[in-house]
Amino acid sequence: MKRNLVIATLTAAALTTGGTVAAFAAGDDEATAPQRQASTSARAAADRADADDQADSADDRDDDASDDRTAAPGGSVTAADAIAAALKHTPGTALSADLEDDGGDAWEVTVVKGDGSAYDVRIAPDSGKVLGAQRDTDDGHDADDRAELTAVKGARTDAREAALAAAAKGTVTEVGLDDDKGGVAWDVETVKDGRQGEWKVALDSGRVTQDRAED
Incomplete structure (x- = not known):
């Protein structure tokens, strides 16, 4: 969810700046320094979003495993x-x-x-x-x-x-x-x-x- 939010924001930014971020990503040598900086920041934000998504997924898996352990019957003595x-x-x-x-x-x-x-x-x-x-x-x-x-x-x-x-x-x-x-x-x-x-x-x-x- 977080990653989709970041991508949507970056897409809007790219449209308002005339596609300069996309041009730089495609190897446009004429991109200015501010444009390069903006692109680098955008990539870093996307990476952070990916990392957050992975961390959230790992937390969900841990919670599920904990629930399974709680629900699983123990080795009760008859x-x-x-x-x-x-x-x-x-x-x-x-x-x-x-x-x-x-x-x-x-x-x-x-x-x-x-x-x-x-x-x-x-x-x-x-x-x-x-x-x-x-x-x-x-x-x-x-x-x-x-x-x-x-x-x-x-x-x-x-x-x-x-x-x-x-x-x-x-x-x-x-x-x-x-x-x-x-x-x-x-x-x-x-x-x-x-x-x-x-x-x-x-x-x-x-x-x-x-x-x-x-x-």
């Missing part, structure tokens, strides 16, 4: 990934995984070690890095964890496998255990196209069914 990372750091049995603050903070994975002690392991949702592990000193919570641990011992489907099974229904945001009508199953929450879903995953077969209690 529930299954978070559970695997937590168990690698704190070996034991994973009883739950919860994406805190809808993904804005961290995954929190509850792991019960072989001695019965429970730990909350926090996993970064963007890198899978372990942010920390804290022992759960709540006696009541420990009793619940032990009861859940008893339920999942010997089960064919663990927390990670339950998360993988339910991932076909959407993005898994939470995995836990639920004692429904005397039967224990994995309870998995998902999000897909802005809609939340809740699913039951059988401990023995890994079969995924919709939690009808949420309908």
Whole structure:
């Protein structure tokens, strides 16, 4: 746009001066010094306009690239990934995984070690890095964890496998255990196209069914 403006201005100047600038550009040796100076200034202005256009184009490309980077999905850590990372750091049995603050903070994975002690392991949702592990000193919570641990011992489907099974229904945001009508199953929450879903995953077969209690 700037370059077109300069060219239009130069064209008008050339017409009012009887074409002397054009004559000099064509090699007219009779052009006067002021005419030569005017032509040189005109060329310099046109070069600057070209440079400005190129700079504007480069800025536009950078802005577009920045928008693409912002919109592009990052390498988000799945529930299954978070559970695997937590168990690698704190070996034991994973009883739950919860994406805190809808993904804005961290995954929190509850792991019960072989001695019965429970730990909350926090996993970064963007890198899978372990942010920390804290022992759960709540006696009541420990009793619940032990009861859940008893339920999942010997089960064919663990927390990670339950998360993988339910991932076909959407993005898994939470995995836990639920004692429904005397039967224990994995309870998995998902999000897909802005809609939340809740699913039951059988401990023995890994079969995924919709939690009808949420309908």
